[in-house]
Amino acid sequence: MANLFLNQAKQYAATRPAYPTELFEFIASKTPRHDLAWDVGTGSGQAAASLAKLYKNVVGTDTSAQQLSYAPRLPNTRYVQTPPDLPLDRLHADVAPPGSVDVVTVAQAFHWLDLPRFYAQARSVLRPAPHGVLAAWCYTEPRVGAAVDAVFWRLYNASQPHWAPNRKMVDDEYRSVDFPFDFDPIVGEAHTGPFEFSTDRRMDLGDYLTYITSWSAYQTAKEKGVEMLDEETVKDFAAAWGGDRDEIKTGRYPIFLRIGKVRPAESDA
Numbered sequence: 001m002a003n004l005f006l007n008q009a010k011q012y013a014a015t016r017p018a019y020p021t022e023l024f025e026f027i028a029s030k031t032p033r034h035d036l037a038w039d040v041g042t043g044s045g046q047a048a049a050s051l052a053k054l055y056k057n058v059v060g061t062d063t064s065a066q067q068l069s070y071a072p073r074l075p076n077t078r079y080v081q082t083p084p085d086l087p088l089d090r091l092h093a094d095v096a097p098p099g100s101v102d103v104v105t106v107a108q109a110f111h112w113l114d115l116p117r118f119y120a121q122a123r124s125v126l127r128p129a130p131h132g133v134l135a136a137w138c139y140t141e142p143r144v145g146a147a148v149d150a151v152f153w154r155l156y157n158a159s160q161p162h163w164a165p166n167r168k169m170v171d172d173e174y175r176s177v178d179f180p181f182d183f184d185p186i187v188g189e190a191h192t193g194p195f196e197f198s199t200d201r202r203m204d205l206g207d208y209l210t211y212i213t214s215w216s217a218y219q220t221a222k223e224k225g226v227e228m229l230d231e232e233t234v235k236d237f238a239a240a241w242g243g244d245r246d247e248i249k250t251g252r253y254p255i256f257l258r259i260g261k262v263r264p265a266e267s268d269a
Contacts, residue, residue: 017139017201017253019050019107026195027135027259028054030186031102038101038125040118041109042079045071051105052077059095061086084114091121099132101125106136110177110258111169119180129264134183136258138170139199142251144208147240151233155212159228162217173256183260194256201253205238205245 024047028034037051042060049072051058058077062068068079080094092098104122106113126132141156143149169177179192186192203211209229212218221228238245 017142017199017251019047019137019255020197020199021050023137023197023199023255023257024050024054026197026257027103027105027133030188030259030261031133032131033102033127036096036101038096038104040104040106040122041112042071042107043067043109045077045079047105047107048072048077048079049074051103055102061095085117086121088121088124091125096125098124099127101132102127103133103135108138108170110136110138110174111166112164115178119182123182123262126262129262130187132262133186134260134262136174136177137194137197137255138174139253139255140170140173142201142208142211142253144249144251147242148208148237148249151236151240155228155233159215159217159221162221162224162226162228164216164220167217173254174258175256177258179258179260182263184263186259186261189259192260193258195259197255197257199253199255201251202248203251204248205241208241208249208251209234209237 034055035057037048037055037058039045039048039051039058039060042048042062043064044067045060048058048060052074056076058074060068060071060077060079061082062079063082063084065081068081071079082090082094086095104126122134123132126134141152144152174194183192189195212229218228241247241249
């Protein structure tokens with residue numbers, strides 16, 4: 001996964017949407033304690049920074065040192081570069097001891113993980129039932145307005161050959177994600193989601209196009225000699241934007257959250 005984002009870490013940090021306060025407050029309301037959060041695939045720290053306002057300590061991990069270099073430095077947050085195949089002994093030594101984490105979060109990275117391995121890692125560090133919570137969410141593409149969206153979806157549909165297969169989980173809004181049998185619905189809820197939120201980002205046309213260049217698919221296409229934002233496509237976006245590239249528009253990103261709590265072991269049930 002890290003290699004897909006090596007060449008556009010700066011664009012990723014600059015153009016990706018912030019997550020809404022309501023999302024983190026909802027998650028925090030479901031963890032009885034607020035001592036330690038582990039943010040997996042933290043990238044440039046968008047989620048970690050918000051978690052740091054609600055949890056005493058946060059550790060953010062990512063396989064990309066370049067992405068981590070753009071993460072905000074906060075007094076109660078530390079970042080750790082980890083290998084893709086992080087063994088449990090290293091996890092417990094470098095990230096968190098067994099049974100010590102209140103919440104494990106995965107923001108816009110769940111679909112890149114080796115899920116069976118990750119679930120075992122999460123279960124090993126989360127507090128025992130019913131306290132440990134796993135929360136994973138994604139956002140889908142921004143909605144700006146009918147004219148811009150029409151050009152966007154034409155481009156997005158044409159970009160499909162350049163996305164990794166995992167991306168289909170995002171297109172499916174994490175609805176097909178198999179939350180394993182050892183995670184139950186959180187208190188007050190009848191299912192593990194997806195629960196829906198949204199976030200807005202104000203941008204001019206340059207910001208909007210830079211967001212597109214932050215896609216992993218854009219980098220993959222570029223390496224194959226394909227320019228997704230060719231002259232004609234940029235002209236179409238400019239016309240749809242209304243002719244003034246500096247006009248600020250609001251893009252709304254739908255967010256889809258899956259969340260569950262550790263299920264008691266059979267011997268504890």
